[in-house]
Amino acid sequence: MDTLIEAWAGRIVDAARSGCPLAIRGGGSKTFYGGPEEGEPFAVGAYSGIVAYEPTELVVTARAGTPLVELAAVLAEKGQWLAFEPPYYAPSATVGGMLACALSGPRRQAVGAVRDFVLGVKVLNGLGDVLSFGGQVMKNVAGYDVSRLMAGSLGTLGIVLEVSLKVLPLPVSEKSVRFALDEATALTKLNQWGGRPLPISASAWHDGVLTLRLTGAAAAVAAAQRALAGEALADADGEVFWHSLREQTHVFFAGDAPLWRLSLPSVAPAQALGSTLIEWGGAQRWLRNGDSRVIRAAAAKAGGHATLFRGDAALKASAGVFQPLSAPLARIHRNLKQAFDPQGVFNPGRMYPGL
Numbered sequence: 001m002d003t004l005i006e007a008w009a010g011r012i013v014d015a016a017r018s019g020c021p022l023a024i025r026g027g028g029s030k031t032f033y034g035g036p037e038e039g040e041p042f043a044v045g046a047y048s049g050i051v052a053y054e055p056t057e058l059v060v061t062a063r064a065g066t067p068l069v070e071l072a073a074v075l076a077e078k079g080q081w082l083a084f085e086p087p088y089y090a091p092s093a094t095v096g097g098m099l100a101c102a103l104s105g106p107r108r109q110a111v112g113a114v115r116d117f118v119l120g121v122k123v124l125n126g127l128g129d130v131l132s133f134g135g136q137v138m139k140n141v142a143g144y145d146v147s148r149l150m151a152g153s154l155g156t157l158g159i160v161l162e163v164s165l166k167v168l169p170l171p172v173s174e175k176s177v178r179f180a181l182d183e184a185t186a187l188t189k190l191n192q193w194g195g196r197p198l199p200i201s202a203s204a205w206h207d208g209v210l211t212l213r214l215t216g217a218a219a220a221v222a223a224a225q226r227a228l229a230g231e232a233l234a235d236a237d238g239e240v241f242w243h244s245l246r247e248q249t250h251v252f253f254a255g256d257a258p259l260w261r262l263s264l265p266s267v268a269p270a271q272a273l274g275s276t277l278i279e280w281g282g283a284q285r286w287l288r289n290g291d292s293r294v295i296r297a298a299a300a301k302a303g304g305h306a307t308l309f310r311g312d313a314a315l316k317a318s319a320g321v322f323q324p325l326s327a328p329l330a331r332i333h334r335n336l337k338q339a340f341d342p343q344g345v346f347n348p349g350r351m352y353p354g355l
Contacts, residue, residue, distance in 0.1 A: 004047060008159065009128035011042070016126060016343035024155040024347055026065060027092030030101050032310055034154045034350040035321055044159055045094060050074060051162060058167050059119060064096025064160040071095060075167055083111045083168040087246050096160045102152035105246040106202035106213070109280040115151035117166045123150065123158035126341030134164065149336065155347040156355060157340040173218040174201070176238030177230035179210045183270040183278070186210040190281045191267055198224050204245055205278040206252055213242060245279065252277045252286065258311040260287040260295055264304035271298050292319035299323070322351060 015022050021039030031037065048065035055078040062071055068088055075081050085105025086098045099121070102114045120134025134147035150160055181189065186205040193200060193212075201215035212228070214221045225232065233241070244250040252275070253259065262271070266282035273295055277286040287295065292308070292315070299306040305323035308316060325333060330352075337344070337355050348355070 005124065005130065005161065008042075008044070008124060009130075012124060012126065012128040012159075012345055015040070015345045016128075019343070021348045022345055024100075024159055026097040026100075027067065027090065027094040029088060029090035029093040030097055030103070033101055033103075033321075035316060035353075036313060036349065038348050038350075039345075042159075044096065045092075047161060048094070053078075055080060059164060060167055061120075061162055061164040062095045063162050064094060064099070066095045067091070068093045068095060068098060076170070079170050080167045081170050082117065082165065084108055084114055084117055085246050086114065087248065089247060095163055099151055099160055099163055100153060100155050106204065106242050106279060107215075109203065109283065110201040110215070111168070113151075115148040118147050118151055118163065119166055120162075120164040121147045121150050121160060122162040123160050123340075125158045126343055126345045130161070131158070154350040156337065156351050158346060171201075171215045173221045174213060174215045174238070175221050175225055175235070176211060176213045176233040176241065177225060177228060178212075178233060179230045180208060181205070181210045182208060183276065186278070187266075187268075187270060187282045190278075193228075194266065194281050198228070200224075200281075202242060202245075203279065203281055204241075206250075206276070211241060213238065245277075250277070252288070255288075256312075257288045258290070258315055259309045260290065261285075261307045261309045262287060262295070262299050262304060263307070264299060264302050268302040268304065271302065273298060296323060320352075325352065 012022070022042040023037040023039040024042050024044055026045050045065040047063045048067070049063050050066060050071065051061040051063060053060045053074065058080070060071070060075065068086065069091055072081065085107045087103050087105055099114065099118065104113045118134070120132070122130060122132045125131055150157060183205060189210065190203055199214050199216035199220050200212055202213035204211045214224050262285040264283060264285060268282070271285065273287055274290045275288040278284070296306045307323065308319055308321045333352065333355055
């Protein structure tokens with residue numbers, strides 16, 4: 001593997017000298033996300049394998065090219081998993097792509113996001129140098145938390161080589177229940193329940209139906225189910241439903257209409273902008289169709305922001321994928337890019353134009 005890294009470092013140096021950028025590609029499962037790829041394709045999936053795994057310490061270190069399905073299988077053997085439920089979207093999904101895109105599944109509202117589970121990373125920067133940040137232990141807070149900067153950076157800061165992640169035991173008991181509620185009432189209920197000691201690990205509202213997932217000790221789940229009432233789902237049906245949200249195979253995500261992801265305060269009212277699916281207790285709202293200016297203005301007014309999650313090249317070019325940055329935030333992004341990739345070698349434009 002050291003030979004492979006040396007070869008990659010040489011290619012990065014050559015790209016920096018020639019001014020030819022590199023388009024980093026792992027498993028290719030999430031190339032739709034972010035701006036268009038620019039530059040010479042640079043496949044990095046060959047650097048794979050689990051480096052270290054300590055089940056008793058709840059920590060695993062894997063190379064970035066490791067398929068998520070492979071990592072999940074190893075963890076499952078010890079009754080553990082990545083609790084933030086990263087979406088795959090394809091069997092080729094890798095650990096590096098998971099970190100670069102920083103997408104979390106339905107359980108994010110209860111356990112946290114991808115970056116909350118990152119303990120350390122090893123990366124190749126834009127000068128061809130190998131840099132290591134963080135470590136392989138839970139208590140690792142000295143200095144700047146550079147490791148988590150890589151989460152959601154879409155490969156613009158460097159090539160991720162290895163990631164150390166916190167893992168958790170698999171759930172002991174899970175049940176799903178449904179309620180017939182309109183959108184406004186569902187949001188009210190979600191915020192009310194969010195203030196109570198209920199073991200809600202996921203929530204989703206769509207087309208007049210609110211679905212909750214309860215997770216924890218069997219007694220706690222049973223007590224919450226009795227307190228909330230609602231229609232109980234068969235275990236298999238519940239599993240299929242939450243998987244369909246994680247992998248976006250649910251009927252809501254079908255078709256070619258633009259898909260927007262709104263990050264809003266959970267107490268924000270219904271936005272009435274188009275067909276909607278609500279997750280994370282009201283904090284994540286998926287939207288189909290709609291005018292980009294209207295959507296972004298409404299999201300900002302509600303105290304949040306909107307991301308064009310899926311859309312054609314023309315819409316991405318006109319609307320941009322991510323909410324435009326304020327001047328101070330744009331300066332921080334430029335400074336980070338300059339520090340990690342001074343020649344602009346990696347994935348130009350995947351996050352913002354000019355970066």
